[in-house]
Amino acid sequence: MPNVVGLNHQLAQDTMQAAGFYYLTEQDATGQGRLLINDRNWVVVTQEPKGGTRVPTDTKIVLRSKKIGE
Structure with a gap:
């Protein structure tokens, strides 16, 4: 599982x-x-599961984001 916290949402996806x-x-x-x-x-700003976790590729990934500058 990549760690995408801190990336813009498009790059994270x-x-x-x-x-x-x-x-x-x-x-x-x-x-x-x-x-x-x-x-x-x-x-x-957060992701589930956390980056670095070993999970199957069919796992549901939740990316929680906020607008840049908030």
Whole structure:
């Protein structure tokens, strides 16, 4: 499992997919329920499972992001 915390959301998704992980979900880390429309304007602040964890590639990945600058 790649560690994508700190990456912009688009690069994080690309990194996960390059590693074979396609079951990706996303959430607004602020709890406001906003949709991540332009992924490059968001930065990943947490991920589940955590980076470095060994998990099957069909594991559900949750990326929680907030807008850059928040």
